[in-house]
Structure formats: structure tokens, C-alpha cells
Amino acid sequence: MASKENNNEIQRLKSRQATLSGFEKNYGIELSVDCIIFGFDEQKLKVLLIRSDLKKYSGKWSLLGDLVFPSEDLDAAAYRVLKQRTGLSDVYLEQVSTFGTVSRHPAGRVVTVAYCSLINVQHHKLNILDNELHWHDVKSVTDLAFDHQQIFDTCFKQLQKRVQEHPLGFNLLPKKFSLRDLQNLYESILDVTLDRRNFRKKFFSMDLLIDLDEMEQDVPHRPGKLYKFNFEKYGKKKKSWVGIDF
Amino acid sequence: MASKENNNEIQRLKSRQATLSGFEKNYGIELSVDCIIFGFDEQKLKVLLIRSDLKKYSGKWSLLGDLVFPSEDLDAAAYRVLKQRTGLSDVYLEQVSTFGTVSRHPAGRVVTVAYCSLINVQHHKLNILDNELHWHDVKSVTDLAFDHQQIFDTCFKQLQKRVQEHPLGFNLLPKKFSLRDLQNLYESILDVTLDRRNFRKKFFSMDLLIDLDEMEQDVPHRPGKLYKFNFEKYGKKKKSWVGIDF
DNA sequence: GCAAAAGTGTTGTCCTTACACCCATGC
DNA sequence: GCATGGGTGTAAGGACAACACTTTTGC
Numbered sequence: 140m141a142s143k144e145n146n147n148e149i150q151r152l153k154s155r156q157a158t159l160s161g162f163e164k165n166y167g168i169e170l171s172v173d174c175i176i177f178g179f180d181e182q183k184l185k186v187l188l189i190r191s192d193l194k195k196y197s198g199k200w201s202l203l204g205d206l207v208f209p210s211e212d213l214d215a216a217a218y219r220v221l222k223q224r225t226g227l228s229d230v231y232l233e234q235v236s237t238f239g240t241v242s243r244h245p246a247g248r249v250v251t252v253a254y255c256s257l258i259n260v261q262h263h264k265l266n267i268l269d270n271e272l273h274w275h276d277v278k279s280v281t282d283l284a285f286d287h288q289q290i291f292d293t294c295f296k297q298l299q300k301r302v303q304e305h306p307l308g309f310n311l312l313p314k315k316f317s318l319r320d321l322q323n324l325y326e327s328i329l330d331v332t333l334d335r336r337n338f339r340k341k342f343f344s345m346d347l348l349i350d351l352d353e354m355e356q357d358v359p360h361r362p363g364k365l366y367k368f369n370f371e372k373y374g375k376k377k378k379s380w381v382g383i384d385f
Numbered sequence: 386m387a388s389k390e391n392n393n394e395i396q397r398l399k400s401r402q403a404t405l406s407g408f409e410k411n412y413g414i415e416l417s418v419d420c421i422i423f424g425f426d427e428q429k430l431k432v433l434l435i436r437s438d439l440k441k442y443s444g445k446w447s448l449l450g451d452l453v454f455p456s457e458d459l460d461a462a463a464y465r466v467l468k469q470r471t472g473l474s475d476v477y478l479e480q481v482s483t484f485g486t487v488s489r490h491p492a493g494r495v496v497t498v499a500y501c502s503l504i505n506v507q508h509h510k511l512n513i514l515d516n517e518l519h520w521h522d523v524k525s526v527t528d529l530a531f532d533h534q535q536i537f538d539t540c541f542k543q544l545q546k547r548v549q550e551h552p553l554g555f556n557l558l559p560k561k562f563s564l565r566d567l568q569n570l571y572e573s574i575l576d577v578t579l580d581r582r583n584f585r586k587k588f589f590s591m592d593l594l595i596d597l598d599e600m601e602q603d604v605p606h607r608p609g610k611l612y613k614f615n616f617e618k619y620g621k622k623k624k625s626w627v628g629i630d631f
Numbered sequence: 632g633c634a635a636a637a638g639t640g641t642t643g644t645c646c647t648t649a650c651a652c653c654c655a656t657g658c
Numbered sequence: 659g660c661a662t663g664g665g666t667g668t669a670a671g672g673a674c675a676a677c678a679c680t681t682t683t684g685c
Contacts (some may be wrong), residue, residue: 167455168416170496209413209494213485237483237498239416239459248455250416252483318634336639337675360635361682383530384674438659489649582666583648605661630647 169173172217173204173287175235175294176225178260178274179311182320183272184327185260186291187224188283192270194346195366196284200275202291204251217254224272225263231310233301237372243286255294257310270292272284277327303383306347309368317355318342325383341383347373417497418463419450419533421481421540422554424470424506424520425557428566430457430573431506431520432537433470434529438516446521448537450497470518471509475554479547481540489532501540503556521601523573540575547555548574549629555614561600563609564588587593587629593619 176187188200203224207216214234222228232254239250265272280291300309308324322338325331342348348366355362373380422433434446449470453462460480467473478500485496511518526537548554554570568584571577589593594612601608 154400167413168453170416200454207414207485207496212487213483213496236480237459239453239498241458250453250459252485263626287636303520317637334675334677335637336677339638340640341674357684361637361684363637372663490676580649581664582650585665586667587647599666603657604663605657607657607664609664 148295157199158377159367167248167274169247169249170213171204171249172207172213172220173202173251173253173290174217174220174224174232175202175253175255175291176221176269176333177255177277177298177311178276179324180321182327183367184277184311184324186277186280187265187272188275188280189272190270191284192282193245199282200280200287201284201288202253203272206249207252213252214254217252217256221254221256224259225268227258227263228267229299229307230258232257233306235297236290238286240286253290253294255298256308257311259311261313282383299329306368306373306380308368315351315365317365321362321366345380347376396534406585413494415493415495416453416459417450417495418453418459418466419448419467419497419536420470420478421448421499421501421537422467423503423544423557425570425573426506426520428569428573430570432523432526434521435518436516437530437607440531445530446526446527446531447530448499448533449518459498460500461500463502467500467502470512471504472512472588473509476502476504477553481543482499482536484532484536491617493518497536498538499536499543499618501544503544503553505557505559505569507559516595523549545575552614552619554579555616559600560609560613561597562613564612565609567612593604593622 151319174187177188178185187203189203191197191199191201192350204215205220205223207213207288211219214232218228219320221230221232233256235253235255236251237252241248243249243251260274277295280288281306282288282289298307301324307327311324320334320338321342322333326333327340345371349369351365351367353365379385391504419435420433424431424433435449437443437445437447449466451466453459453460457465460478463478463480464474466617467476469480479502481499481501483496483498487494489495489497507522523541525536528534544553548571554574555566558566564585567588568579568581571584572579593615595615597611598612599611601611618623
């Protein structure tokens, strides 16, 4: 990229200037971000979806997205969308992949960058502004608008992979959780069932859970102990985290 | 993304139409691809770089990139760049990440999508068209133009990770290779030294190497056997490949 | 007391690692 | 014959998987 690119840019701008007489399809490339916002509630992994209001996709669900402003960093655009929808700013957010086939958006050439985020459903009430914003069980997500099914699938796979390499899951849980909650989370994300004893052994051996000396309340069975994640210790020992391998 | 997005698009187009009277900085967002092309030669991992010809980065090295055409799929743009530079079309190519800070390119707002590719140096002579296109030892890559150092670092880390999860390395080797070649490759990519016996054991136990019953020629020591990778068998057994863990 | 889930240890298997000696070739 | 790297096996230790019974609480 260099003078060649500059030449290209100048040419593109000139031709664009000539053809831009209204809303036309081939005016250039627009850039958007789409946020795949995962949450964990009722012992199930959920994702935030909204109704598409493009006629073409009437009735279908879609991801939360918006165009990137010319004066806005790409990451900032993703944080903006997340903030607008959930009110959250201090959360896990990670770029996953970029989708750029020519015909992916009916309104014209829009390349979109997918960001994955994990939030704690209980801590944040949604800004339900419009379009039936709702949490959907990830298992029931099918037939999304645009190429959003593909984007979702990619992000979900990425989540499954990352959650085994980093302690991301804790971003989805309340601050205090039982080991059963934690196990349910991993089982939901990975779609597996795990041996309870081995699961406990693995997490205790990491020595990154802090025993809060509190118990679950109002459960119709023997209450479990509550824990929190030792983010501080993890921060220091990051290098020695070798992942979870179920 | 829906009617809101369409409204945004229309607004953006109108304001753009008004301000586009020449080459200005805030005309919108341009999209480019940058290719990080890895090769393996002289027992070392290399990467293709070109001299930047922007004055600002005079003398610095940069990655190979170009703007994406409005009518061109994103992936296609990466294949085009690769083809233009190396003459190759049937190669491994993978999107890595997208870089989109506002000020990353001095000529204006350019968001770039990085693609990583692995090619076999011996099989393809470069189309050395201009700008001192050359292979650089990855260990000597520092201080690239633009944010290309960051892009390179990201891609290199990704390569180190992926090469342990998939048999990508074979894309960097000649069709016939010795086990020493293979081990050098892994040692170069991962920047480690490995035990020769354990390395052999691991690869033989995968049963994905075909013994060609040929030997190295013109080596000043006992010649090693030559092998090729069993891509066909790997294709069938993909699910059972659990990765390489050194 | 019964239903429901919490809590707890041991054993066998497999994988990984560490390690040393002889062999084939070019010079 | 000597220098160079090719080729081979074994033993110890650590991680993972499989597995059953007792405990605590709500009802």
C-alpha cells in the first residue's frame, strides 16, 4: 500500500463524485460492526437479537449492528453499539471476523466486522428501545436475516474455543456463583456433559476461585458454596494459564 | 441493522456528495486488504515485504496490500493481491483480523483486513515488479511502516497458534521433505527447540506422512528419508486431528 | 423420609518428557 | 577415520477419565 493506493483512492473518489446523484448501489464500500452479545441466564447460554426491519427480511431476527462513523475507531463503534443496547461499557469485547461478500447486504456494499461480547444478564437491564430486543437461547437460533446466521455460527464456534483457552466464562456469571453454575455454563457453551468431580478438581487445582463462605439461598436441596473468580491472581499468573481441556 | 442503517446510509451519502470536491480526508471509509505472506526457505521462516513509497515512511518496509474494489468480495481482494505478487492462486489463505483505528493511515481513513498466507518458496518465483519485494527472516522484522508491525505481530502469533491446531506447516514445505525439514519448520515458527525422537514419534503416530522411499541428495552427512503429507487421509480424518502440543 | 443436588478420593490409562547409543554418508 | 546429522526405545511422572457413596437441605 503506498502511492499505488493513493492513486486508487483519488480515482475512486473522482468516479464516486460523478455517480453520486442519489441513493445508488455502487457508490463504494460501507463499513459496519455487528455485535454478538452472549449472556447466561436460567442456566442457559443466550444471545441478544432484534427483529430485522428490512422488508426483505421481515419477521426474521438479526444481530445488533450499526455503521461505523468515519471519525470513529473500529473498536469504538463496537463499544458504542453495545452501550446503546445494554448500557454497558466495561465488558469483554473481542473482534471475531470480518464478512465482506459483495451481496451480503441488500442495500448496497456493506462490509461488517463482527464483535463478540459476554455480559452478565443479571447485572444489566436491557435498553429495550425497539424491535423486540430479546435474549434467545443459542440452541434456537436459526435462519437469521442477512448473513447473520453465518456470523453467529462463526462467533459461537469462536466462543467455544476461546472459553477453553481463557477464563472468559466468568464474564457471563454473577459475581457470586456456585460450582454448579460454573459447570452449567461450560456445559451450555460447549454442549457437553461433564463429570462433576473432575470438573471441581480441575477448577480447584487452578486455585483461582475464592471461597466466599456463603451458601446458596432458597434452593430446594442442599445449598452449595458460593465463589468468586480471582481476577487479580489470574492477571499476575496469566502466563501459567494453560487452558481448560474437557 | 435495518431502517436505521438505511437512514444513516442515505444521510452519509448526501453529506458526502456535498463535500466531495477533491481529495479530502473525511470522505468516508476506505477498505483495504494486507497480506502477510509467510514462506520457509534456508531452514528459516520468512515473510514477504516491500518498501513503502509513502514519503512519511520512506525507507521502511511494509506489507503487501491494496484497496478492495467495490464490486469485489473481500476474500477475492486478498487472493488478488497474493496472485499479483507471487503468481499463486491455489494456496492457503486465511483472514486474521481487521485494523481500524482512525489514524492508522496518513492518506485518510483506511480500514484494513489482514490475511495470512503460507506458501512454498521453492515452487514459485516472485513477480518482483517493484519496490524491492523480498523475503525477510521473521526474526528481523521490526519497525514496519504504518501499523504494519502490529499487524505482522498479530498474524505471527496467530500462525504460531494455528500451526499447532492444524497441519498448516505442510503448505510451507516442498512436496517432498525430510523429518529434519519438518522439525526445523516447527522450531522456526514456534521459536523453540524440540527433542528429535519425541518429534518423530509424534508425527509417525499420527500416521499422516507417506514414506516416499527416497533419500535426500547431496547432503554432507547420512541422508534422511523423504516424506509427503497425506492430505487425502487428513481430509477424511479431520475430526480426529486434535492438534500438536509441544 | 424422600427427593435433589452437594461434596468427596482412588485407580488405571495414556500422553509427555527426558535421555544415549549406533548408523550411514561425504570428505 | 572423522564429522555430521539420521535413526531408534525405554522408563518415570503427570494429567485425564471413570466411577459410588455419604451429606445437607426443603418439602
